[in-house]
Protein backbone atom coordinates (compact mmCIF):
# COMPACT_ATOMS: atom_id res chain seq x y z
CA UNK A 1 0.00 0.00 0.00
CA UNK A 2 1.02 3.62 -0.58
CA UNK A 3 2.60 5.53 2.28
CA UNK A 4 0.39 8.47 3.19
CA UNK A 5 0.95 10.74 6.12
CA UNK A 6 -1.55 9.99 8.83
CA UNK A 7 -1.82 11.52 12.32
CA UNK A 8 -0.06 9.71 15.15
CA UNK A 9 -2.17 6.64 15.94
CA UNK A 10 -0.83 6.23 19.47
CA UNK A 11 -2.20 9.53 20.73
CA UNK A 12 -5.50 8.93 18.92
CA UNK A 13 -5.80 5.54 20.60
CA UNK A 14 -5.35 7.20 24.00
CA UNK A 15 -8.03 9.72 23.14
CA UNK A 16 -10.40 6.93 22.17
CA UNK A 17 -10.04 5.08 25.45
CA UNK A 18 -9.20 7.71 28.08
CA UNK A 19 -12.82 8.11 29.22
CA UNK A 20 -13.22 4.39 29.95
CA UNK A 21 -12.75 2.88 33.41
CA UNK A 22 -9.19 1.51 33.71
CA UNK A 23 -10.17 -2.14 33.24
CA UNK A 24 -12.24 -1.41 30.14
CA UNK A 25 -9.51 0.83 28.68
CA UNK A 26 -6.98 -1.94 29.19
CA UNK A 27 -9.16 -4.40 27.32
CA UNK A 28 -10.11 -2.02 24.49
CA UNK A 29 -6.47 -1.02 23.92
CA UNK A 30 -5.71 -4.56 22.70
CA UNK A 31 -8.38 -4.24 20.01
CA UNK A 32 -7.08 -0.89 18.70
CA UNK A 33 -3.78 -1.08 16.83
CA UNK A 34 -1.70 1.06 14.51
CA UNK A 35 -1.22 -0.82 11.27
CA UNK A 36 2.10 -1.79 9.82
CA UNK A 37 1.61 -3.78 6.61
CA UNK A 38 5.22 -5.02 6.72
CA UNK A 39 5.18 -6.38 10.27
CA UNK A 40 1.57 -7.15 11.01
CA UNK A 41 0.76 -6.39 14.66
CA UNK A 42 -1.48 -8.60 16.79
CA UNK A 43 -5.14 -7.58 17.13
CA UNK A 44 -7.41 -8.78 19.88
CA UNK A 45 -10.56 -10.09 18.19
CA UNK A 46 -13.48 -12.48 18.72
CA UNK A 47 -13.70 -11.66 22.42
CA UNK A 48 -16.78 -10.80 24.43
CA UNK A 49 -17.94 -7.17 24.24
CA UNK A 50 -17.66 -5.39 27.61
CA UNK A 51 -21.21 -5.07 29.00
CA UNK A 52 -22.42 -1.48 28.81
CA UNK A 53 -20.51 -0.72 25.63
CA UNK A 54 -22.73 -0.10 22.61
CA UNK A 55 -21.63 -2.55 19.94
CA UNK A 56 -22.82 -3.13 16.37
CA UNK A 57 -22.66 -6.88 16.83
CA UNK A 58 -25.51 -9.33 16.45
CA UNK A 59 -26.15 -12.80 17.85
CA UNK A 60 -25.50 -16.42 17.01
CA UNK A 61 -29.05 -16.95 15.71
CA UNK A 62 -28.53 -14.03 13.29
CA UNK A 63 -25.33 -15.62 11.97
CA UNK A 64 -26.88 -19.05 11.54
CA UNK A 65 -30.45 -18.43 10.40
CA UNK A 66 -30.17 -14.96 8.93
CA UNK A 67 -26.76 -15.11 7.31
CA UNK A 68 -25.86 -18.63 6.23
CA UNK A 69 -29.17 -20.50 5.83
CA UNK A 70 -31.48 -17.58 5.08
CA UNK A 71 -30.54 -16.95 1.43
CA UNK A 72 -31.33 -20.51 0.20
CA UNK A 73 -34.77 -20.24 -1.33
CA UNK A 74 -36.22 -23.75 -1.02
CA UNK A 75 -35.60 -24.52 2.65
CA UNK A 76 -38.47 -23.77 5.03
CA UNK A 77 -36.65 -22.10 7.92
CA UNK A 78 -38.70 -22.46 11.11
CA UNK A 79 -37.62 -20.36 14.07
CA UNK A 80 -38.34 -22.11 17.36
CA UNK A 81 -38.92 -19.33 19.83
CA UNK A 82 -40.97 -16.27 20.73
CA UNK A 83 -42.32 -14.45 17.68
CA UNK A 84 -40.03 -11.40 17.95
CA UNK A 85 -36.88 -13.33 16.95
CA UNK A 86 -38.55 -14.28 13.68
CA UNK A 87 -40.40 -11.04 13.07
CA UNK A 88 -37.36 -8.81 13.55
CA UNK A 89 -35.31 -10.95 11.17
CA UNK A 90 -38.04 -11.04 8.52
CA UNK A 91 -36.62 -9.82 5.19
CA UNK A 92 -34.16 -7.46 6.86
CA UNK A 93 -31.13 -8.83 5.01
CA UNK A 94 -31.26 -7.93 1.33
CA UNK A 95 -30.45 -11.37 -0.10
CA UNK A 96 -32.07 -11.78 -3.48
CA UNK A 97 -32.97 -14.97 -5.30
CA UNK A 98 -34.14 -16.05 -8.74
CA UNK A 99 -36.28 -19.18 -8.88
CA UNK A 100 -35.98 -21.06 -12.20
CA UNK A 101 -39.64 -20.20 -12.94
CA UNK A 102 -42.29 -18.35 -10.96
CA UNK A 103 -43.78 -21.76 -10.05
CA UNK A 104 -40.57 -22.89 -8.35
CA UNK A 105 -40.33 -22.74 -4.58
CA UNK A 106 -39.22 -19.58 -2.86
CA UNK A 107 -39.81 -19.40 0.89
CA UNK A 108 -37.53 -16.42 1.51
CA UNK A 109 -40.42 -13.99 1.77
CA UNK A 110 -42.16 -16.09 4.46
CA UNK A 111 -41.71 -15.80 8.21
CA UNK A 112 -42.08 -19.20 9.97
CA UNK A 113 -42.13 -19.33 13.75
CA UNK A 114 -43.43 -21.59 16.53
CA UNK A 115 -44.57 -18.45 18.37
CA UNK A 116 -43.43 -19.79 21.73
CA UNK A 117 -45.49 -18.67 24.75
CA UNK A 118 -45.01 -18.71 28.51
CA UNK A 119 -46.75 -22.08 28.67
CA UNK A 120 -44.07 -23.63 26.41
CA UNK A 121 -41.26 -22.09 28.39
CA UNK A 122 -42.70 -23.76 31.51
CA UNK A 123 -43.84 -27.11 30.10
CA UNK A 124 -41.59 -27.47 27.04
CA UNK A 125 -42.10 -26.58 23.40
CA UNK A 126 -41.22 -29.79 21.57
CA UNK A 127 -44.84 -30.76 20.91
CA UNK A 128 -45.54 -27.35 19.43
CA UNK A 129 -42.44 -27.64 17.26
CA UNK A 130 -43.58 -31.00 15.88
CA UNK A 131 -46.98 -29.52 15.00
CA UNK A 132 -45.28 -26.58 13.26
CA UNK A 133 -43.07 -28.90 11.18
CA UNK A 134 -46.09 -31.00 10.20
CA UNK A 135 -48.08 -27.89 9.28
CA UNK A 136 -45.26 -26.49 7.11
CA UNK A 137 -44.89 -29.88 5.41
CA UNK A 138 -48.62 -30.22 4.71
CA UNK A 139 -48.79 -26.71 3.26
CA UNK A 140 -45.64 -26.66 1.13
CA UNK A 141 -44.12 -30.15 0.82
CA UNK A 142 -40.62 -28.62 0.85
CA UNK A 143 -37.42 -30.57 0.17
CA UNK A 144 -35.99 -29.43 3.48
CA UNK A 145 -37.08 -27.91 6.77
CA UNK A 146 -34.50 -26.35 9.09
CA UNK A 147 -35.18 -25.54 12.74
CA UNK A 148 -33.42 -22.66 14.48
CA UNK A 149 -33.16 -22.42 18.25
CA UNK A 150 -33.55 -19.03 19.90
CA UNK A 151 -32.29 -18.24 23.43
CA UNK A 152 -35.20 -19.75 25.44
CA UNK A 153 -34.86 -23.12 23.66
CA UNK A 154 -31.43 -23.72 25.16
CA UNK A 155 -32.60 -22.55 28.56
CA UNK A 156 -35.60 -24.87 28.76
CA UNK A 157 -33.79 -27.78 27.07
CA UNK A 158 -36.02 -28.56 24.07
CA UNK A 159 -34.10 -31.03 21.89
CA UNK A 160 -34.53 -29.66 18.36
CA UNK A 161 -32.23 -32.35 16.95
CA UNK A 162 -34.29 -35.23 18.35
CA UNK A 163 -37.50 -33.60 17.11
CA UNK A 164 -35.93 -33.11 13.67
CA UNK A 165 -34.81 -36.74 13.45
CA UNK A 166 -38.25 -37.96 14.49
CA UNK A 167 -40.06 -35.73 11.98
CA UNK A 168 -37.63 -36.56 9.17
CA UNK A 169 -38.40 -40.22 9.67
CA UNK A 170 -42.12 -39.60 9.91
CA UNK A 171 -42.34 -37.40 6.79
CA UNK A 172 -40.09 -39.62 4.70
CA UNK A 173 -39.39 -37.33 1.73
CA UNK A 174 -38.31 -34.17 3.56
CA UNK A 175 -34.89 -33.49 5.06
CA UNK A 176 -35.43 -32.05 8.55
CA UNK A 177 -32.49 -30.80 10.62
CA UNK A 178 -31.99 -28.51 13.58
CA UNK A 179 -29.47 -25.90 14.69
CA UNK A 180 -28.52 -25.13 18.30
CA UNK A 181 -27.87 -21.50 17.44
CA UNK A 182 -29.28 -19.89 20.57
CA UNK A 183 -28.47 -16.19 20.42
CA UNK A 184 -26.26 -16.19 23.50
CA UNK A 185 -23.82 -18.79 22.12
CA UNK A 186 -20.31 -17.46 21.50
CA UNK A 187 -19.65 -13.73 21.39
CA UNK A 188 -21.33 -12.68 18.13
CA UNK A 189 -22.84 -13.84 14.82
CA UNK A 190 -19.58 -15.66 14.22
CA UNK A 191 -20.56 -18.63 16.41
CA UNK A 192 -23.74 -18.94 14.37
CA UNK A 193 -21.79 -19.17 11.11
CA UNK A 194 -19.83 -22.09 12.50
CA UNK A 195 -22.94 -23.88 13.76
CA UNK A 196 -24.60 -23.33 10.36
CA UNK A 197 -21.58 -24.63 8.41
CA UNK A 198 -21.42 -27.78 10.52
CA UNK A 199 -25.14 -28.47 10.01
CA UNK A 200 -25.19 -27.78 6.27
CA UNK A 201 -22.12 -29.94 5.81
CA UNK A 202 -23.51 -32.79 7.89
CA UNK A 203 -27.10 -32.80 6.64
CA UNK A 204 -26.85 -31.61 3.04
CA UNK A 205 -23.45 -31.77 1.32
CA UNK A 206 -22.93 -35.19 -0.23
CA UNK A 207 -26.58 -36.23 -0.52
CA UNK A 208 -26.65 -36.11 -4.33
CA UNK A 209 -23.88 -37.77 -6.34
CA UNK A 210 -25.11 -36.75 -9.79
CA UNK A 211 -22.23 -35.69 -12.04
CA UNK A 212 -23.18 -32.47 -13.79
CA UNK A 213 -21.64 -31.55 -17.16
CA UNK A 214 -18.90 -28.92 -17.21
CA UNK A 215 -15.13 -28.81 -17.58
CA UNK A 216 -14.33 -26.35 -14.78
CA UNK A 217 -16.60 -26.99 -11.83
CA UNK A 218 -16.53 -24.80 -8.78
CA UNK A 219 -18.56 -23.83 -5.70
CA UNK A 220 -18.81 -20.23 -4.62
CA UNK A 221 -18.54 -20.07 -0.82
CA UNK A 222 -19.48 -17.08 1.32
CA UNK A 223 -21.51 -15.11 -1.22
CA UNK A 224 -25.03 -14.30 -0.02
CA UNK A 225 -26.35 -12.28 -2.94
CA UNK A 226 -26.99 -9.06 -1.06
CA UNK A 227 -28.38 -6.53 -3.53
CA UNK A 228 -27.84 -9.05 -6.35
CA UNK A 229 -24.05 -9.41 -5.90
CA UNK A 230 -24.16 -13.13 -6.74
CA UNK A 231 -26.03 -12.48 -10.00
CA UNK A 232 -23.10 -10.41 -11.29
CA UNK A 233 -20.56 -13.05 -10.21
CA UNK A 234 -22.68 -15.78 -11.85
CA UNK A 235 -22.77 -13.73 -15.05
CA UNK A 236 -18.98 -13.47 -15.15
CA UNK A 237 -18.40 -17.14 -14.35
CA UNK A 238 -20.83 -18.23 -17.02
CA UNK A 239 -19.31 -15.89 -19.59
CA UNK A 240 -15.89 -17.35 -18.79
CA UNK A 241 -17.09 -20.93 -19.24
CA UNK A 242 -16.81 -21.84 -15.53
CA UNK A 243 -19.59 -24.06 -14.16
CA UNK A 244 -21.06 -23.11 -10.80
CA UNK A 245 -22.21 -26.26 -9.02
CA UNK A 246 -23.39 -24.61 -5.80
CA UNK A 247 -23.27 -21.31 -4.10
CA UNK A 248 -23.28 -21.06 -0.29
CA UNK A 249 -25.76 -19.70 -0.09
CA UNK A 250 -26.87 -16.74 -2.23
CA UNK A 251 -29.39 -17.57 -4.99
CA UNK A 252 -28.96 -21.19 -3.95
CA UNK A 253 -31.04 -24.36 -3.62
CA UNK A 254 -31.04 -27.50 -1.53
CA UNK A 255 -30.31 -29.58 -4.65
CA UNK A 256 -27.21 -27.57 -5.53
CA UNK A 257 -25.77 -27.75 -2.02
CA UNK A 258 -26.34 -31.51 -1.83
CA UNK A 259 -24.28 -31.84 -5.02
CA UNK A 260 -21.45 -29.49 -3.98
CA UNK A 261 -18.95 -32.28 -3.27
CA UNK A 262 -18.73 -33.01 -7.02
CA UNK A 263 -16.95 -29.68 -7.73
CA UNK A 264 -13.19 -29.41 -8.28
CA UNK A 265 -12.53 -26.14 -6.50
CA UNK A 266 -14.13 -23.98 -3.82
CA UNK A 267 -13.70 -20.25 -4.20
CA UNK A 268 -14.24 -18.26 -0.99
CA UNK A 269 -15.63 -14.72 -1.05
CA UNK A 270 -16.40 -14.20 2.66
CA UNK A 271 -13.74 -16.09 4.56
CA UNK A 272 -15.16 -15.31 7.98
CA UNK A 273 -18.56 -16.90 7.57
CA UNK A 274 -17.59 -20.01 5.62
CA UNK A 275 -13.92 -20.93 6.08
CA UNK A 276 -15.19 -23.97 8.02
CA UNK A 277 -17.00 -25.32 4.96
CA UNK A 278 -13.86 -24.88 2.83
CA UNK A 279 -11.76 -26.77 5.36
CA UNK A 280 -14.34 -29.53 5.84
CA UNK A 281 -14.83 -30.11 2.11
CA UNK A 282 -11.08 -30.21 1.65
CA UNK A 283 -10.65 -32.71 4.47
CA UNK A 284 -13.49 -35.03 3.51
CA UNK A 285 -13.57 -34.75 -0.28
CA UNK A 286 -10.13 -33.41 -1.26
CA UNK A 287 -11.49 -30.18 -2.79
CA UNK A 288 -8.99 -27.31 -2.30
CA UNK A 289 -10.22 -23.81 -1.62
CA UNK A 290 -9.00 -20.47 -2.76
CA UNK A 291 -9.70 -16.97 -1.46
CA UNK A 292 -11.18 -14.65 -4.07
CA UNK A 293 -12.64 -11.17 -3.98
CA UNK A 294 -15.20 -9.96 -6.48
CA UNK A 295 -15.46 -6.51 -4.89
CA UNK A 296 -13.36 -4.08 -6.96
CA UNK A 297 -12.49 -4.42 -10.66
CA UNK A 298 -8.82 -5.21 -10.13
CA UNK A 299 -9.75 -7.89 -7.60
CA UNK A 300 -12.45 -9.27 -9.86
CA UNK A 301 -10.02 -9.60 -12.76
CA UNK A 302 -7.44 -11.14 -10.43
CA UNK A 303 -9.98 -13.61 -9.05
CA UNK A 304 -11.03 -14.80 -12.51
CA UNK A 305 -7.36 -15.22 -13.45
CA UNK A 306 -6.72 -17.18 -10.25
CA UNK A 307 -9.48 -19.65 -11.12
CA UNK A 308 -8.06 -20.08 -14.63
CA UNK A 309 -4.57 -20.56 -13.20
CA UNK A 310 -5.87 -23.22 -10.81
CA UNK A 311 -7.29 -25.28 -13.66
CA UNK A 312 -4.20 -24.51 -15.75
CA UNK A 313 -6.15 -24.74 -19.01
CA UNK A 314 -4.92 -22.55 -21.88
CA UNK A 315 -8.37 -22.15 -23.41
CA UNK A 316 -9.88 -21.07 -20.09
CA UNK A 317 -7.07 -18.59 -19.49
CA UNK A 318 -7.65 -17.08 -22.93
CA UNK A 319 -11.39 -16.90 -22.35
CA UNK A 320 -10.93 -15.13 -19.00
CA UNK A 321 -8.61 -12.58 -20.63
CA UNK A 322 -11.22 -12.03 -23.32
CA UNK A 323 -13.94 -11.43 -20.71
CA UNK A 324 -11.78 -8.97 -18.76
CA UNK A 325 -10.83 -7.10 -21.95
CA UNK A 326 -14.48 -6.88 -22.91
CA UNK A 327 -15.70 -5.65 -19.51
CA UNK A 328 -12.94 -3.16 -18.66
CA UNK A 329 -13.55 -0.30 -21.11
CA UNK A 330 -17.01 0.54 -19.69
CA UNK A 331 -15.54 0.63 -16.16
CA UNK A 332 -12.52 2.70 -17.21
CA UNK A 333 -14.76 5.30 -18.80
CA UNK A 334 -16.71 5.84 -15.58
CA UNK A 335 -13.69 5.80 -13.30
CA UNK A 336 -11.91 8.40 -15.41
CA UNK A 337 -14.91 10.65 -15.12
CA UNK A 338 -15.42 10.19 -11.39
CA UNK A 339 -11.91 9.83 -9.97
CA UNK A 340 -10.92 13.51 -10.19
CA UNK A 341 -13.84 14.22 -7.85
CA UNK A 342 -13.04 11.48 -5.31
CA UNK A 343 -9.22 11.43 -5.40
CA UNK A 344 -7.64 12.24 -2.04
CA UNK A 345 -10.83 11.78 -0.04
CA UNK A 346 -10.93 9.55 3.02
CA UNK A 347 -13.06 6.68 4.30
CA UNK A 348 -13.66 4.58 7.40
CA UNK A 349 -15.15 1.09 7.30
CA UNK A 350 -16.58 -0.80 10.27
CA UNK A 351 -18.53 -3.76 8.96
CA UNK A 352 -19.16 -7.42 9.76
CA UNK A 353 -16.40 -9.87 9.08
CA UNK A 354 -15.23 -9.32 5.52
CA UNK A 355 -16.56 -6.22 3.82
CA UNK A 356 -14.47 -3.81 5.88
CA UNK A 357 -11.56 -5.37 3.99
CA UNK A 358 -13.05 -6.00 0.54
CA UNK A 359 -14.56 -2.55 0.02
CA UNK A 360 -11.19 -0.89 0.54
CA UNK A 361 -10.35 -2.09 -2.98
CA UNK A 362 -13.20 -0.06 -4.46
CA UNK A 363 -12.17 3.01 -2.46
CA UNK A 364 -8.56 2.58 -3.65
CA UNK A 365 -9.86 2.55 -7.21
CA UNK A 366 -11.53 5.90 -6.50
CA UNK A 367 -8.21 7.24 -5.17
CA UNK A 368 -9.55 7.33 -1.61
CA UNK A 369 -7.62 6.33 1.53
CA UNK A 370 -8.98 4.21 4.36
CA UNK A 371 -7.99 5.97 7.58
CA UNK A 372 -9.41 3.40 9.94
CA UNK A 373 -11.22 0.09 9.56
CA UNK A 374 -12.33 -2.90 11.55
CA UNK A 375 -14.69 -5.82 11.70
CA UNK A 376 -17.55 -6.37 14.10
CA UNK A 377 -16.91 -10.04 14.77
CA UNK A 378 -14.06 -11.36 12.61
CA UNK A 379 -11.20 -13.38 14.08
CA UNK A 380 -7.47 -12.68 14.09
CA UNK A 381 -6.93 -14.54 10.81
CA UNK A 382 -9.24 -12.10 8.99
CA UNK A 383 -7.03 -9.23 10.17
CA UNK A 384 -3.55 -10.68 10.29
CA UNK A 385 -3.80 -13.45 7.72
CA UNK A 386 -3.80 -17.17 8.26
CA UNK A 387 -0.17 -17.51 7.26
CA UNK A 388 1.12 -15.33 10.11
CA UNK A 389 -0.78 -17.42 12.66
CA UNK A 390 0.59 -20.91 12.07
CA UNK A 391 0.25 -22.01 15.67
CA UNK A 392 -2.96 -20.36 16.67
CA UNK A 393 -6.11 -22.44 16.72
CA UNK A 394 -7.95 -20.88 13.80
CA UNK A 395 -11.24 -21.13 15.66
CA UNK A 396 -12.55 -22.44 18.92
CA UNK A 397 -14.14 -25.51 17.37
CA UNK A 398 -11.45 -26.74 15.01
CA UNK A 399 -11.87 -30.16 16.61
CA UNK A 400 -14.52 -30.69 13.92
CA UNK A 401 -11.77 -30.78 11.32
CA UNK A 402 -9.68 -33.15 13.43
CA UNK A 403 -12.67 -35.47 13.85
CA UNK A 404 -13.30 -35.34 10.13
CA UNK A 405 -9.68 -36.24 9.39
CA UNK A 406 -10.06 -39.33 11.55
CA UNK A 407 -13.40 -40.37 10.13
CA UNK A 408 -12.82 -39.28 6.50
CA UNK A 409 -13.94 -42.07 4.21
CA UNK A 410 -11.03 -42.93 1.86
CA UNK A 411 -13.63 -43.85 -0.77
CA UNK A 412 -14.93 -40.28 -0.77
CA UNK A 413 -11.57 -38.53 -0.48
CA UNK A 414 -10.36 -37.70 -3.96
CA UNK A 415 -7.60 -35.08 -3.91
CA UNK A 416 -8.16 -32.78 -6.87
CA UNK A 417 -4.54 -31.63 -6.68
CA UNK A 418 -1.49 -33.33 -5.15
CA UNK A 419 0.45 -31.52 -2.39
CA UNK A 420 3.18 -30.84 -4.97
CA UNK A 421 0.69 -29.26 -7.36
CA UNK A 422 -0.68 -27.08 -4.56
CA UNK A 423 2.87 -25.93 -3.75
CA UNK A 424 3.41 -25.11 -7.43
CA UNK A 425 0.25 -23.02 -7.49
CA UNK A 426 1.35 -21.20 -4.33
CA UNK A 427 4.73 -20.51 -5.94
CA UNK A 428 2.83 -18.84 -8.79
CA UNK A 429 1.34 -16.48 -6.21
CA UNK A 430 -2.03 -18.21 -5.75
CA UNK A 431 -3.36 -18.03 -2.23
CA UNK A 432 -4.35 -21.71 -1.77
CA UNK A 433 -6.28 -22.73 1.35
CA UNK A 434 -5.36 -19.48 3.04
CA UNK A 435 -6.12 -15.80 3.46
CA UNK A 436 -3.74 -12.85 3.88
CA UNK A 437 -6.25 -10.73 5.79
CA UNK A 438 -7.12 -7.06 5.91
CA UNK A 439 -4.01 -5.44 7.37
CA UNK A 440 -1.55 -6.36 4.64
CA UNK A 441 -3.52 -4.07 2.33
CA UNK A 442 -3.92 -1.11 4.66
CA UNK A 443 -1.60 1.87 4.84
CA UNK A 444 1.02 2.52 7.54
CA UNK A 445 -0.40 4.11 10.69
CA UNK A 446 -4.02 3.53 9.75
CA UNK A 447 -6.00 2.45 12.80
CA UNK A 448 -7.37 -1.06 12.92
CA UNK A 449 -10.16 -1.41 15.47
CA UNK A 450 -12.07 -4.57 16.30
CA UNK A 451 -15.72 -4.37 17.48
CA UNK A 452 -15.56 -0.56 17.50
CA UNK A 453 -17.87 0.95 20.09
CA UNK A 454 -20.42 3.64 19.48
CA UNK A 455 -18.43 6.09 21.59
CA UNK A 456 -15.16 5.33 19.79
CA UNK A 457 -16.71 5.84 16.36
CA UNK A 458 -18.06 9.26 17.35
CA UNK A 459 -14.58 10.18 18.60
CA UNK A 460 -13.00 8.90 15.37
CA UNK A 461 -15.27 11.15 13.33
CA UNK A 462 -14.43 14.15 15.51
CA UNK A 463 -10.69 13.52 15.19
CA UNK A 464 -10.32 12.46 11.55
CA UNK A 465 -13.39 14.04 9.90
CA UNK A 466 -13.59 11.37 7.17
CA UNK A 467 -15.43 12.09 3.92
CA UNK A 468 -17.47 8.92 4.26
CA UNK A 469 -18.21 6.39 6.99
CA UNK A 470 -19.26 2.82 6.15
CA UNK A 471 -21.21 0.74 8.65
CA UNK A 472 -24.73 -0.57 9.31
CA UNK A 473 -28.15 0.68 10.27
CA UNK A 474 -27.25 1.12 13.94
CA UNK A 475 -24.79 3.88 13.01
CA UNK A 476 -26.41 5.35 9.91
CA UNK A 477 -28.39 8.27 11.26
CA UNK A 478 -26.16 9.09 14.22
CA UNK A 479 -23.22 9.53 11.87
CA UNK A 480 -25.22 11.47 9.29
CA UNK A 481 -26.39 13.87 12.00
CA UNK A 482 -22.70 14.66 12.50
CA UNK A 483 -22.57 15.82 8.88
CA UNK A 484 -20.78 12.76 7.50
CA UNK A 485 -22.48 10.57 4.88
CA UNK A 486 -22.84 6.93 5.89
CA UNK A 487 -22.86 4.19 3.29
CA UNK A 488 -24.42 1.00 4.56
CA UNK A 489 -22.17 -1.84 3.48
CA UNK A 490 -24.60 -4.48 4.75
CA UNK A 491 -27.81 -3.60 2.91
CA UNK A 492 -26.19 -1.15 0.46
CA UNK A 493 -28.97 1.34 1.27
CA UNK A 494 -31.24 -0.20 -1.37
CA UNK A 495 -28.40 -0.07 -3.95
CA UNK A 496 -26.16 -2.69 -5.51
CA UNK A 497 -25.02 -4.99 -6.87
CA UNK A 498 -21.48 -3.87 -6.06
CA UNK A 499 -19.53 -6.94 -7.17
CA UNK A 500 -17.74 -7.53 -10.45
CA UNK A 501 -17.45 -5.00 -13.24
CA UNK A 502 -21.02 -3.76 -13.37
CA UNK A 503 -21.16 -3.58 -9.57
CA UNK A 504 -18.03 -1.45 -9.37
CA UNK A 505 -19.62 1.10 -11.67
CA UNK A 506 -22.70 1.21 -9.42
CA UNK A 507 -20.48 1.77 -6.39
CA UNK A 508 -18.35 4.52 -7.93
CA UNK A 509 -21.49 6.43 -8.89
CA UNK A 510 -23.09 6.02 -5.46
CA UNK A 511 -19.95 7.12 -3.60
CA UNK A 512 -19.43 10.10 -5.91
CA UNK A 513 -22.99 11.22 -5.19
CA UNK A 514 -22.45 10.86 -1.46
CA UNK A 515 -19.03 12.44 -0.88
CA UNK A 516 -19.65 15.33 -3.25
CA UNK A 517 -23.11 16.20 -2.05
CA UNK A 518 -23.13 19.77 -0.66
CA UNK A 519 -25.99 18.91 1.71
CA UNK A 520 -23.55 17.54 4.34
CA UNK A 521 -22.00 20.96 4.81
CA UNK A 522 -25.42 22.46 5.51
CA UNK A 523 -26.17 20.10 8.38
CA UNK A 524 -25.78 21.25 11.92
CA UNK A 525 -25.86 18.67 14.67
CA UNK A 526 -28.78 19.22 17.09
CA UNK A 527 -26.43 20.43 19.85
CA UNK A 528 -24.88 23.01 17.54
CA UNK A 529 -28.22 24.72 17.01
CA UNK A 530 -29.87 27.40 19.11
CA UNK A 531 -32.63 25.95 21.29
CA UNK A 532 -35.47 27.64 19.41
CA UNK A 533 -34.09 26.42 16.11
CA UNK A 534 -33.83 22.81 17.25
CA UNK A 535 -37.35 22.92 18.69
CA UNK A 536 -38.63 24.13 15.37
CA UNK A 537 -36.71 21.39 13.59
CA UNK A 538 -38.34 18.70 15.67
CA UNK A 539 -41.84 19.57 14.42
Ligand code: CFM
Pocket residue numbers: 063067093189222224226270271272273351352353354355356489490491
Ligand atom coordinates in the same frame (compact mmCIF):
# COMPACT_ATOMS: atom_id res chain seq x y z
FE1 CFM B 1 -19.56 -12.37 5.45
FE2 CFM B 1 -21.72 -11.31 4.72
FE3 CFM B 1 -19.77 -10.02 6.01
FE4 CFM B 1 -21.14 -11.92 7.34
FE5 CFM B 1 -23.06 -10.16 8.19
FE6 CFM B 1 -23.70 -9.57 5.59
FE7 CFM B 1 -21.69 -8.30 6.82
MO1 CFM B 1 -24.13 -7.90 7.54
S1 CFM B 1 -21.56 -13.17 5.76
S2 CFM B 1 -19.09 -11.46 7.34
S3 CFM B 1 -22.44 -12.00 9.12
S4 CFM B 1 -19.84 -10.71 4.05
S5 CFM B 1 -24.91 -10.03 7.24
S6 CFM B 1 -23.55 -10.70 3.72
S7 CFM B 1 -23.21 -7.56 5.55
S8 CFM B 1 -22.33 -8.33 8.83
S9 CFM B 1 -19.51 -7.95 6.33
Ligand code: HCA
Pocket residue numbers: 057058059062063066092093094189352471472473474488490491
Ligand atom coordinates in the same frame (compact mmCIF):
# COMPACT_ATOMS: atom_id res chain seq x y z
C1 HCA C 1 -27.05 -9.28 11.11
C2 HCA C 1 -27.43 -8.86 9.72
C3 HCA C 1 -26.76 -7.59 9.25
C4 HCA C 1 -27.23 -6.37 9.98
C5 HCA C 1 -26.90 -5.11 9.27
C6 HCA C 1 -26.88 -3.82 10.01
C7 HCA C 1 -27.08 -7.46 7.73
O1 HCA C 1 -25.93 -9.04 11.57
O2 HCA C 1 -27.89 -9.87 11.75
O3 HCA C 1 -26.51 -3.75 11.19
O4 HCA C 1 -27.19 -2.83 9.34
O5 HCA C 1 -26.17 -7.38 6.95
O6 HCA C 1 -28.25 -7.46 7.39
O7 HCA C 1 -25.35 -7.73 9.37
